[in-house]
Amino acid sequence: xxxxxxxxxxxxxxxxxxxxxxxxxxxxxxxxxxxxxxxxxxxxxxxxxxxxxxxxxxxxxxxxxxxxxxxxxxxxxxxxxxxxxxxxxxxxxxxxxxxxxxxxxxxxxxxxxxxxxxxxxxxxxxxxxxxxxxxxxxxxxxxxxxxxxxxxxxxxxxxxxxxxxxxxxxxxxxxxxxxxxxxxxxxxxxxxxxxxxxxxxxxxxxxxxxxxxxxxxxxxxxxxxxxxxxxxxxxxxxxxxxxxxxxxxxxxxxxxxxxxxxxxxxxxxxxxxxxxxxxxxxxxxxxxxxxxxxxxxxxxxxxxxxxxxxxxxxxxxxxxxxxxxxxxxxxxxxxxxxxxxxxxxxxxxxxxxxxxxxxxxxxxxxxxxxxxxxxxxxxxxxxxxxxxxxxxxxxxxxxxxxxxxxxxxxxxxxxxxxxxxxxxxxxxxxxxxxxxxxxxxxx
Amino acid sequence: xxxxxxxxxxxxxxxxxxxxxxxxxxxxxxxxxxxxxxxxxxxxxxxxxxxxxxxxxxxxxxxxxxxxxxxxxxxxxxxxxxxxxxxxxxxxxxxxxxxxxxxxxxxxxxxxxxxxxxxxxxxxxxxxxxxxxxxxxxxxxxxxxxxxxxxxxxxxxxxxxxxxxxxxxxxxxxxxxxxxxxxxxxxxxxxxxxxxxxxxxxxxxxxxxxxxxxxxxxxxxxxxxxxxxxxxxxxxxxxxx
Numbered sequence: 001x002x003x004x005x006x007x008x009x010x011x012x013x014x015x016x017x018x019x020x021x022x023x024x025x026x027x028x029x030x031x032x033x034x035x036x037x038x039x040x041x042x043x044x045x046x047x048x049x050x051x052x053x054x055x056x057x058x059x060x061x062x063x064x065x066x067x068x069x070x071x072x073x074x075x076x077x078x079x080x081x082x083x084x085x086x087x088x089x090x091x092x093x094x095x096x097x098x099x100x101x102x103x104x105x106x107x108x109x110x111x112x113x114x115x116x117x118x119x120x121x122x123x124x125x126x127x128x129x130x131x132x133x134x135x136x137x138x139x140x141x142x143x144x145x146x147x148x149x150x151x152x153x154x155x156x157x158x159x160x161x162x163x164x165x166x167x168x169x170x171x172x173x174x175x176x177x178x179x180x181x182x183x184x185x186x187x188x189x190x191x192x193x194x195x196x197x198x199x200x201x202x203x204x205x206x207x208x209x210x211x212x213x214x215x216x217x218x219x220x221x222x223x224x225x226x227x228x229x230x231x232x233x234x235x236x237x238x239x240x241x242x243x244x245x246x247x248x249x250x251x252x253x254x255x256x257x258x259x260x261x262x263x264x265x266x267x268x269x270x271x272x273x274x275x276x277x278x279x280x281x282x283x284x285x286x287x288x289x290x291x292x293x294x295x296x297x298x299x300x301x302x303x304x305x306x307x308x309x310x311x312x313x314x315x316x317x318x319x320x321x322x323x324x325x326x327x328x329x330x331x332x333x334x335x336x337x338x339x340x341x342x343x344x345x346x347x348x349x350x351x352x353x354x355x356x357x358x359x360x361x362x363x364x365x366x367x368x369x370x371x372x373x374x375x376x377x378x379x380x381x382x383x384x385x386x387x388x389x390x391x392x393x394x395x396x397x398x399x400x401x402x403x404x405x406x407x408x409x410x411x412x413x414x415x416x417x418x419x420x421x422x423x424x425x426x427x428x429x430x431x432x433x434x435x436x437x438x439x440x441x442x443x
Numbered sequence: 444x445x446x447x448x449x450x451x452x453x454x455x456x457x458x459x460x461x462x463x464x465x466x467x468x469x470x471x472x473x474x475x476x477x478x479x480x481x482x483x484x485x486x487x488x489x490x491x492x493x494x495x496x497x498x499x500x501x502x503x504x505x506x507x508x509x510x511x512x513x514x515x516x517x518x519x520x521x522x523x524x525x526x527x528x529x530x531x532x533x534x535x536x537x538x539x540x541x542x543x544x545x546x547x548x549x550x551x552x553x554x555x556x557x558x559x560x561x562x563x564x565x566x567x568x569x570x571x572x573x574x575x576x577x578x579x580x581x582x583x584x585x586x587x588x589x590x591x592x593x594x595x596x597x598x599x600x601x602x603x604x605x606x607x608x609x610x611x612x613x614x615x616x617x618x619x620x621x622x623x624x625x626x627x628x629x630x631x632x633x634x635x636x637x638x639x640x641x642x643x644x645x646x647x648x649x650x651x652x653x654x655x656x657x658x659x660x661x662x663x664x665x666x667x668x669x670x671x672x673x674x675x676x677x678x679x680x681x682x683x684x
Contacts, residue, residue, distance in 0.1 A: 020671025021579065021661075023588055025650070026680045028595040067599045093654045098596065121645070123652035124623070159600035160639040393600070 032069035040103035051105040057147035066423030164389040168439040174432035214439040218253040263299040309343040333371030348392035377421035390441045398434040594653035598646040601639040607678040609647040619658035621651040
C-alpha cells in the first residue's frame with residue numbers, strides 16, 4: 001500500500017511537471033490593429049506617384065473603418081527600395097506594426113500598369129496567402145478603383161469580414177433654406193471622391209436607391225410637381241424613365257435583390273391610403289402586397305427576395321411588419337414604445353435597421369429580423385434614413401440640425417457608424433445631404 | 444394592375460467616370476486568371492520566384508525565403524561568444540587559482556571544518572529552493588498572465604460567438620522565448636469553415652509572438668514548470684481593456 005502511494009505521488013508530480021503551465025486568458029487589448037502601409041514602389045517617377053496615391057487611399061480606407069490604425073510613415077525604418085527586395089521583420093516589429101502592406105507598380109511590355117501587393121503578418125513573420133498578388137487596372141486613371149479593391153482584399157484577409165470600400169453612395173444633395181430647398185441627386189465613391197451631381201435641381205428628388213448591379217438608381221421625383229412619380233436613372237446612358245403611369249402618387253421605391261422587380265408605395269386616390277406594390281420591371285405589371293385600411297410604406301426586400309419589411313400604422317402607431325411576397329404571414333416585429341420608420345434589411349440578412357421616434361428624440365436602431373435585441377446606435381434631434389454598407393457592418397444615415405427661430409440652421413448632413421454604435425464619422429459632401437443609399441460592391 | 448410603359452427620355456449626359464469604371468470591372472476584377480498578357484489578375488507564387496515582363500524582357504524577381512533578421516543574428520552571435528568566454532574562464536583561471544591557493548596556503552583543520560559547515564548550509568538552502576520550484580507562486584502566475592493579456596489583441600471586426608474558446612500550446616526556451624514553430628492550436632470550437640476562424644485563431648497565436656511578450660515574465664529557476672505553456676482564450680468571459 002505504501003509503495004502504491006509512493007508511486008501515485010511520484011507520477012502525479014512527474015505529470016504536473018510534464019504538463020507545464022496552463023493559463024486561461026479572459027482579458028485582451030481592444031484597439032485598432034496597427035498596420036504599416038508603404039508607398040507602392042516603382043523606379044519610374046510617374047508610376048511612383050500613382051503608387052503613393054494607391055497606398056494613401058488604402059491607408060485612409062482602413063483607418064476610416066475604425067478597425068485599423070495606420071502606423072506613422074515617419075516611423076518606418078526599412079526603406080521602400082530595400083523592402084522591395086527583402087523584408088526585415090525586426091524593423092517592423094520595433095515600430096509595433098502588426099501587419100505590413102507593401103507593393104510595387106510597373107508597366108509591362110504592352111505598356112499596361114501592373115500593381116502588385118504583399119500582406120505580411122509581422123508577429124508570425126509570414127506572407128499572408130503565401131503569395132504576392134497582382135492586378136492590372138484598365139488605365140492609369142483607374143488607380144483609385146484598384147486601391148479600393150485592394151483595400152477590400154486586405155480588410156477581408158485580416159478581419160475575415162468582406163470589405164465595403166469599392167462601393168458608391170447616391171444621396172440627395174440639399175441647398176437653400178428649409179422653405180425653399182433645392183434637392184439634387186448626387187453620387188460619389190464611398191470615400192467621397194469622384195463626386196457628381198446627376199440632376200440639375202430644377203425639381204425635387206427623394207429616396208434614391210441602387211439596383212443590385214449598381215448601374216441604375218430608382219428614386220421619387222417631382223419632375224411633374226402635381227404628380228410625383230417613381231423613376232429609374234440609368235448611370236450608363238444617363239437616361240431616366242418613369243416606371244409607370246398611375247392615377248395616384250408612387251413613392252419609396254427599392255429594387256429587389258435580383259434587380260427584376262421594384263417594391264414601392266402607391267397612394268390610390270380612390271381608396272385614400274397607401275399600399276405596398278411590387279412591379280415586375282420586364283412587364284410593368286404591379287401586384288398589390290398589402291391590403292389594409294392603414295398606411296403601409298417604406299418597404300425593403302430581404303436579401304433572398306422572399307420577404308419584405310415595411311412600416312404601417314395599422315396598430316395605431318407606426319410599427320415594423322414582415323410579410324411574404326404574396327401578402328400572407330404578415331407579422332409585427334417591433335415591440336417597444338415609439339414610432340418606427342424606414343426599415344432596411346441588412347445585405348447579410350441578420351439585422352433590420354430603422355429610424356425610431358420617441359419622446360421628441362430620433363434614433364437609428366437595429367434589431368434582429370424577429371424583432372429581438374433592439375438597440376439604438378445613434379441619437380439626435382433628427383436622424384433618419386439608414387442604409388447598409390455592402391458587408392452589412394456599417395450604416396450611413398443623415399442628421400438634421402434644429403432650425404433656429406430666425407430660420408437659420410436646419411441643415412442636414414451624412415454620417416456613417418459601425419454596427420456596434422462606435423466610430424461615428426461625418427461624410428463630407430459639397431452641400432448638405434440626406435437620404436443616402438449605399439451601393440453593393442462594384443466588383 | 445398594368446402600368447403604361449413610357450419611353451425613356453435622356454435627362455442628363457452620362458458620367459464619363461462612371462462609364463470608365465464600368466468597363467474596368469469586367470476587365471480587372473471579375474475574372475482572376477493567371478496571365479499578364481490578358482490584362483488580368485496575376486497570381487505570383489513567392490516561392491517560385493515571380494517573373495515580370497517589362498519591355499518584352501523577362502525579369503525574375505528574387506524573393507528570398509525565410510529572411511534572417513540581422514538583429515537575431517547578432518543576438519545569437521553574442522550568446523555564443525559569452526558561453527565560450529565563461530567556459531575558458533572556468534577551465535583555466537579558476538583552476539589555476541585553486542591550485543595556486545592550495546600550494547601557497549595549505550588549509551588548517553579549522554578552515555576545513557568551516558568549509559564543511561558552509562557546504563552543509565548550502566545543501567540545506569538548495570533543498571529549500573527545490574521545494575519552492577515545484578510550483579509557481581500566485582504573483583508569478585499573475586505577472587505572466589497580465590503580460591499575456593496585454594499581448595492578446597482582440598480580433599476587431601470578427602464575429603465571435605459567446606462560448607467560443609481557442610486553446611493553444613507552445614514550447615518555451617530557457618531564455619523565456621517561445622519556439623515559434625512549436626505553437627499549436629490544441630482545441631477550439633470554431634468551425635474551420637467559419638470566415639472568422641483565421642482572424643480569431645491568428646490573434647491567439649500572435650499573443651505568443653507579440654514583441655511585448657518576448658521574453659515572457661517567468662522565473663528562470665523554475666524552467667521545468669513553464670517549458671510547456673497552454674493558453675486557453677475563453678471568449679465567454681472575455682473583457683477588453
